Amino acid sequence: MKRLFPILAILTTIFLAYALHLALGKDTPTDAQQGDVYRIIFYHVPSAWTAFLLFFINFIASIQCLASAKESTQRAAKWIVIAVGVIGVIVTYLPQVQQQLVLKGMRPSAIATTVLCIPAFYFLVGWLFPGDRVDVLALTTAEVGVVFCTIVLVTGPIWARPVWGIWWAPGDIRLTSTLVLWLIYVSYLILRKFSSSAQTQMLAAALAVFGALDVPLVYFSIWFYRTQHPQPVIGGGGSMDPRMLHVLLMSWLAFLCFAFLVCWSRFRLELLHREVEAAHAMESLGGATAKPSIPLRRAQ
């Protein structure tokens, strides 16, 4: 692990540089209407997708936290998650729903696979992050998610100014719901930072669950409402030059690798923080040794 991190960091840096080269390179065609400014998409959209993914992980981890309060709740949560997966798949293949999805340019099989990912991911998170570590994961993903969401909210207006002639479209559902999403997760982080109550973990988890409910609204708002924001270019009936799409996906992959490394660092930082807090508590009690609440390998 000690050696793996620098190796991955170097590889990710090379990958990010390559993605930047592709994004600004002459091999990637220029948009006929917008000119070169459209290339903001290669940072704006991957940042948004990464933020959504991190908030989804935060959602799963928060449910795990809430469910861990009692053994019976934990058992009930497992069955609810399985039921959500099964019912989701059945609903996706109902003829009326299927017809609507096809009309919107969505593939029912893709939706069904995504729905099935929810229970699979729930059990994977529970297995990989037992006990208090799931709470550390929730905090980590929320914080890094906010960073990526901030980038979306900064690059969006910079892109809008030359294309729409305005920095911000007040009342636009995509823009407003993204801002609300950012505010919810900023409140989550403020709650985690300044509340020292024993209930903080549970309150934050409940807030995160509500925050995550905003993610589908943000994502699907441009599918179901007329907005100033452009319609989806992928999956929503829109089209994109394959060379542009290739660069977009490469950029996203590079950002995912980067987000993974940042999350890893933040996770280790939080473990170290809890170890120091436990040591301080033990010291104030006059104890000789400090034992962290979470079994821990020392941060390198």
Place this chain on the structure above:
Amino acid sequence: MNSLKFLYAAYVATWTIHVFYIGTLVRRFSRLRREMKELGKGK
């Protein structure tokens, strides 16, 4: 072209935010390590 400055502004803004965040992580790490060392010495 005028729109190019917006493109570069967006890219620079993205990396400024990332570098700033990584900077805060590094600062927090070094502070915690220092605290840990001091706690170790106190024993």
